[in-house]
Amino acid sequence: MAALLIRSVFLIVPAAMRSHVSTRSRPNDGTSERIERLASITFERPPGATIGYATVVTPADAEFSRRYGIARYVVAPQILDSTDRHSVVLADFDSDSQLMAYVHQHNLVLRQHPGAGVGVVESGAAQR
């Protein structure tokens, strides 16, 4: 029993410290920050409406699944299509310069801009 007690002290305390250190030093994948960055976006559309998605990485890139998955979670209960062929598109870029380049390139209107690189854009047809 004494061995168990001593062992527990030597097991748990370093384990807790190791966990704390590894948690803090682990490369942050930024999921929480990404969710919070998108969280203030609102869509004045009925639940189940489909919106498009545009980002800096292509669907062939492994990073796309993570970005798209996070965005899909945040915009629920809207259906997020993985392409930007829609009148309303969630633009999820890394910087404002990328976002603005996308807006100008496709002749879109920026409706919401809650954070750096993030916005809700509409096509000219939707604007009319």
Add this chain to the structure above:
Amino acid sequence: MMAFALIGIANAVVTGACLVFRITPQTAARHQMLVVKACTALIVGFAIHSVSYLCWRVAFADIGERIAFLLWDSCVTALMCVLAYATLPRSRRAWPARERPATLVGSRSVSRVVSWSLFSLFVIVVEGAAVILFDQAAYERFGAWDAWAIWNLKAKWFVLGGNAWSRVLTDPSFVNAHPDYPLLLPASVARLWMLSGTTSAIVPQAFGCAAAVTTFALLLGVGWALCGPVTGIVAATSVFTIPQFVWLTATQYADIPLSCSYLATLICVAVGVGHNGHRGWLTVGGLVAGAALWTKNEGILFAGSALLAVVIVQSARATFASALISARSILVGLLPFFIVSIGMKLLIPTGNDILSHQSFSTMWTHVTDTSRHVAILSHMWFLARTLPDLIGLLLLLAYVVSSGRVSSLAPAAATGVTLALTSIGYYAIFLITPNDLTWQLTTSGSRLAVQMWPSVILALMLWTVDATVRPTSHESRP
């Protein structure tokens, strides 16, 4: 806001308690299995209310009013209370007279020094685990991948989706969110989100933590009830011999709730097949196994394994007829959740990603591929070397070996056979999976080990502890 959520939690507890305390016998020492019954009631209650929430969603999709839902939720609880009381034999309606506490079979007396050592050990382990858990939970507030990509995504659709709530299960764009997965976790989170009026990440975090605490309490409760505090504390603290148990709790995955249901099922089965076992325990075991198959697809395999194990063990110990009677008791509890789960799968167009997207010949090719067997066995060996804390594991084994073997091994055999059959099933799934085997092994191998670890501790303990719970004198065996 929070008051509604607290009432919702209380409703689940009361519903589960009505069923569990009604079906299981009163024990001679009144509080002997109280912790086990309370934890089991919690699991059963949440499972029932997750189904009732989905019924509400199907029937009244356009009514988002929280008060109306709270009334519905409370009506389910009231109905269970009335049913439990109405079916209660007259002898059990009065508060039972205090009987002399029975001497617990195999109870081991402990000295004051050992008691204090044990208490210190308990506090240190719990405190350490809590530190790690809160640290991880704070780091990953929204959980890991499956939490936001599958479980909480569905919960969010259920609670905010209005009339379109079911599109998360039927729309082809959600195919990689696994629409065929059972819904206990998302429906429970959605229910509490609806009652609390938020979609805060605290709710799924709290749900995961509650499942971990319940698992811990089940091991503590069953060890203490059957053998005394030493066994209880050794069993409970041994959960952390696999430290990943704590990390998985913080991820908001369904593995810890599933692990909790596995353990509760096996405790009920062990007590049910033990000497003087009451078949009510088997029915409650069936209910909890039902909660397991309503939590994750692995639960279907586990429930079938538990059923088969009871038939095998009872046939070997008594007769095949008595084995069938025991199996019937489990089925009575299992069937409601089985019907709900299978009904949901039939209604959802997307099939299971492992079983429905490949032909029998492809599966057979995988089975005969020696390299797949080698890869699976190698990964199992890797997990055995890296997952558990080896010194903690050796101390657990030393405790089990030094405690001696009990005469009746039926409960240990029932739990052991269930775990063996479930493991064989897991092995078979790895063998036939159409996904990349290395990816499948690395993403789910350790989680399956964590799911089963608390049940393995129970099986080890049952070699040293007699799972006999003496019913009160007026409690007749069915």
